[in-house]
Amino acid sequence: MPRRPHHDSGPLCVPVAAHALGEEAVLRVWVPDSYPVTAVALRAVVDGEIRTREARPLPAADAPSADAAPEEPTPAEAGAGTWWQVRLRAENPVVPYRFCLIGPGGGDVPAYAWLTAAGLIPWDVADATDFRLVVHPPAPAWVADAVVYQVFPDRFARSASAPVDAEGRPAPQDLPAWAVPMRWDEEPAVRGDITGRQLYGGDLDGVIERLDHIASLGADTVYLTPVFPAGSVHRYDAATFDRVDPLLGGDEALVRLSQALHARGMRLMLDLTTNHTGDTHEWFRAAQADADSVEAGFYLFTEHPHAYRSWLDAVPSLPKLDHRSPALRARMLEGPDSVVGRWLAPPVWADGWRIDVANMTGRHDDVDLAHEVARTLRGTMPEGTWLLAEHGHDATGDLAGDGWHGTMNYTGFTRPLWAWLAEPGSTLNWLGLPTTVPRLPGPAIARTLVDYNAHMPWPSRLHSQNQLSSHDTPRTRTVVGTRERQIVAVAALAALPGVPTLFAGDEIGAEGSTGEHSRTPMPWAAIAAVDDAAPADGSAPADGSAPGDGPASEGSAPVDAEVLRATRALLGLRRREPALRRGGIGLLHVEEDLLVLARTHPEGDVIVVLARASRPGPVELDLRGWTGIIGLEEIHAEGNVGGSADGALLTIRAAGPGAAFWRARRS
Known part of the structure; x- marks a missing residue:
């Protein structure tokens, strides 16, 4: 093992932190x-x-x-x-x-x-x-300990009272003109305009009815993609920010969900587009109707009323907002009566906002108000709430100030994990690049994990989301190809700095080849059958069946019981170990198919081994060369990785993909 000097921003290397100027x-x-x-x-x-x-x-x-x-x-x-x-x-x-x-x-x-x-x-x-x-005011203390569960409301759960027709398709009282009702067991489209129109009928009361499942994963924060009325099922083309879509149960259902979460000690995070609205939004309709209206200044018209800037200048249904407008900032961002302030106040009491395409907000041509928008947002949000930016590439230049608490860390987490664990020969797109997902060796992955995240202030990394997939990407299982490598990916989610964020369905090994295709309805009957068949202690079935051979009912969404069990175990381990939530990090050993790291904390270190494949012989690490560790106690293992300790000598064996965690004791 290379014996090199080490410092990080965790509590072992920074035992006394400064929280204010002058400290x-x-x-x-x-x-x-x-x-x-x-x-x-x-x-x-x-x-x-x-x-x-x-x-x-x-x-x-x-x-x-x-x-x-x-x-x-x-x-x-x-x-x-x-x-x-x-x-x-x-x-x-x-x-x-x-x-x-x-x-x-x-x-x-x-x-x-x-x-x-x-x-x-x-x-x-x-x-x-x-x-x-x-020493900018940090994210609230709860964020570093959080495990987030992302819900795409239409595809998560229909409540018991949700109206359906004789064929099982949603039948609301007022069906929007854009909606194409779907049975719950029908597979979503892979691409095309139809993807935003397929309505499955999930609602917010359905989320309430499934909170036991969410809590069983160790998750304590539910992040909802947008809930406002819109011209599509994804709702990023909002028609208003003043009420919750009746298709989801309206304002009252969001209040019920918030109350149910808070009664369990859980939290609610909402999703807002500050870069654009939908072209059916009441502000945009007013802007088009009158060039002299206040709302006309909210948008970037090049020729009123039909020529205007939009998202990527390619999607006219998403007209771009102009944050130079004081009236827009007052209505959307500033103060308790703004859009941002209202939903964080009673009766909803949401605990934070995830801001869609935050990287583009306030930016166009020679205008760059992104940092000002972030500061205004944060200034409006009450103490104890979390402000998260969506950012698909290098977010580090936006994170050192007093704006966003963190980002969706696609570059510093998702991309390297995909590139290390990808199915050989994958034909999937690599998160927007004109290429398929590469399969890179461990040293290249380690360089990204270290070099990119080195540009990010430690508080920002600790308070950013780590996600293996989301509603905008292919599914984790489709990327990595096998159950074993998916479990390694979940182990990385539990092990690395940042807030673990699980997209609903990943815990059952759901598949999807595009973001739209990944928005598969949850197969609740199959999940219940797997849970009913599982031993109470979470171990493998005693009848000799292969772990994960759960029911494959409800159309295209089988349940991998072994991935479900491992997800619960690994995220539960994350919740129990302070080092995994708040500790510093150092890489101990890197090979093509093996990563060994330490999360360090005064309450105890955790050594983590991640293997994507078997290794012909053992790896011996003399841990004295890094922190003076004198003993190891195995606390968890998944798959084909194990080891033994003799004093400070750790011998690691990998017979295939897998992960192992050891608690380390210090001299």
């Missing part, structure tokens, strides 16, 4: 004995200028988790290395910092190197991957 943080760097140094220096940037301070080695008695060090610490060993400590005052809301390591050099150890969030680099590099001390 001091305590920063620690682990330097193994195999990497000789004569000095460790902090370099920060304050008011645009470099500040430096020398770090001091900690006595063994104070390492590695004491809150404060003596004034004059003396060198001492802690396991197989030394902790060095320094203090940094938060003189700006965001203070970039890095460490310089100086030593005699020789062999593989340079005489001079920088330690940044991207790792140890023996040459001068730009500041983009510096660690950051951030």
